[in-house]
Amino acid sequence: MKTYLDCHRCFLRQALSAARRAGASPEEQRLVLLQTMERLQSLAADATPPEMAEVIHRLVRTRMNDPDPYRQTKTDATEQALALLPQLRERVQAAANPLDLAVRVAIAGNIIDQGVAETFELEATVDRVLAQPFAIDGLSALRRALRRTNSILYLADNAGETVFDRVLIENSPHPVSYVVKAEPVINDATRDDALGAGLAEVAEIIDNGSAAPGTVLARCSAPFRERFEGASLIVATGQANYETLSGLTAPIFFLLQAKCSVIADELGVSQGAIVLKAPEEPTRTRATA
Amino acid sequence: MKTYLDCHRCFLRQALSAARRAGASPEEQRLVLLQTMERLQSLAADATPPEMAEVIHRLVRTRMNDPDPYRQTKTDATEQALALLPQLRERVQAAANPLDLAVRVAIAGNIIDQGVAETFELEATVDRVLAQPFAIDGLSALRRALRRTNSILYLADNAGETVFDRVLIENSPHPVSYVVKAEPVINDATRDDALGAGLAEVAEIIDNGSAAPGTVLARCSAPFRERFEGASLIVATGQANYETLSGLTAPIFFLLQAKCSVIADELGVSQGAIVLKAPEEPTRTRATA
Helix, strand or coil: CCCCHHHHHHHHHHHHHHHHHCCCCHHHHHHHHHHHHHHHHCCCCCCCHHHHHHHHHHHHHHHHCCCCCCHHHHHHHHHHHHHHHHHHHHHHHHCCCHHHHHHHHHHHHCCCCCCCCCCCCHHHHHHHHHHCCEEEECHHHHHHHHHHCCCEEEECCECCHHHHHHHHHHCCCCCEEEEEECCCCCCECEHHHHHHCCHHHCCEEEECCCCCCCCCHHHCCHHHHHHHHHCCCEEEECHHHHHHHCCCCCCEEEEEECCCHHHHHHHCCCCCCEEEECCCCHHHHHHHC | CCCCCCHHHHHHHHHHHHHHHCCCCHHHHHHHHHHHHHHHHCCCCCCCHHHHHHHHHHHHHHHHCCCCCCHHHHHHHHHHHHHHHHHHHHHHHHCCCHHHHHHHHHHHHCCCCCCCCCCCCHHHHHHHHHHCCEEEECHHHHHHHHHHCCCEEEECCECCHHHHHHHHHHCCCCCEEEEEECCCCCCECEHHHHHHCCHHHCCEEEECCCCCCCCCHHHCCHHHHHHHHHCCCEEEECHHHHHHHCCCCCCEEEEEECCCHHHHHHHCCCCCCEEEECCCCHHHHHHHC
16 A cells, blocks of 8 residues: 555654654654654655655664664553453353454454554453444455465564454464564564563464564565465454555455554545455465366 | 644645645645645744744645635535524523623634644534633633723634634624734635624724734734734634734733644643633733832
């Protein structure tokens, strides 16, 4: 997905927020903002929003000499999510349709996103998302895909959200490889964040070699790209994964909340909608052809 | 009030919104955004937000050759507000304290502001503001000031809001001069907008000679500045008037809703608060000294 003009003001918010988290003085904040606008002016027309976000957050980390301005935020979010884990599991176990509910849990966790907003209401979001109809409902396609595969490549999004992913992974019929970022960027989950959320108990944790939000394949490591290309079922959570992978022909199921108007418009849903977007079933078409 | 770093993203939103209203193509929108960022990079450290807004909106009007991109929006807002006029008057007449209620009506109208947000809920806002406690309550000071003056200089804000001002002016014990912008900028009221709202029936309409939002005195005409300096009671509505005049020693009563976090923080109130801020009563202090 290309960067829309409406994304620019969001980049300015992110830049300021990251600078402040890294303890920037007002003058340093101003310089970060000016530099961000400079970079925006030379942004490639086909760059995705996460590619720009990578540039901005690297700029802040370097200038402020802070390798992870969101560290505390991520730890707090993981703790907050872990406190909900028992009731999330109970709700899935009690559900008439556990897969449906576990998918919803993973989508609910997607509210934890410092890239889109500064604050969120976690428990209220869980209640809302568990009851809300899907705006795009790929659940039947996901069931079919699960019958045709024997492993899942799961692209993580943010720290804290990891705990919600864990609930879905616990309900997976196949082994899961859980993909995190190689270096911190915004509140995206790294290996440490995934470990803190207990993902090692339910999945193999690997990193994608990159410090961009989402999955910018050109910035990922060769070993990860190989895993990606060989995967028969990919679950990609969050807006940034959609923004970076939506153009590809690949067996990707996107799980997300459409938290900003740009993504909502791009997907043709309303803001706040919940989405499980299936691939266009190329395997099946090929088999029939 | 200086321009905060948090204002920058709001300028980008305004620039895009104005360009789109003027029918800009995606490429023209991009150029407007780039030019806006260029201007932001050379913004004077002590410039107020309305001074920057003047630059941006002039840029859009000139580039798009559209003297008033918000014309339709302003006409619609005035019509919408006029439809409420009878019930607003009734509510004031039925009130135990008509001045308090008329002031609240004027503040409620301040939700009509395309500078701060793209949409608003007019009727819900009226109900809220008429019942909401003042975060800063200068009503007693306003009563005292009204006893000491025999005329009022009333600085208007946006088209549509004009109708709400009219309700307050109808309850004024003194003649009112109603000050509008000399040229269109955002949805700020011009003479035509004030005439369309029926202000000529209750006040003398004058313009301030400027096309900046708020009241940037240095950009106003000499005749207006003379009126301003000679005024014994000034009512200034809306955020932009506060942003441009808050540093002055003058008999100004600010009426506004703190619609954005920057203004709310500056005033020490929460976002959404309603404010009637009195001057520091210099006349009285002088009389005692």
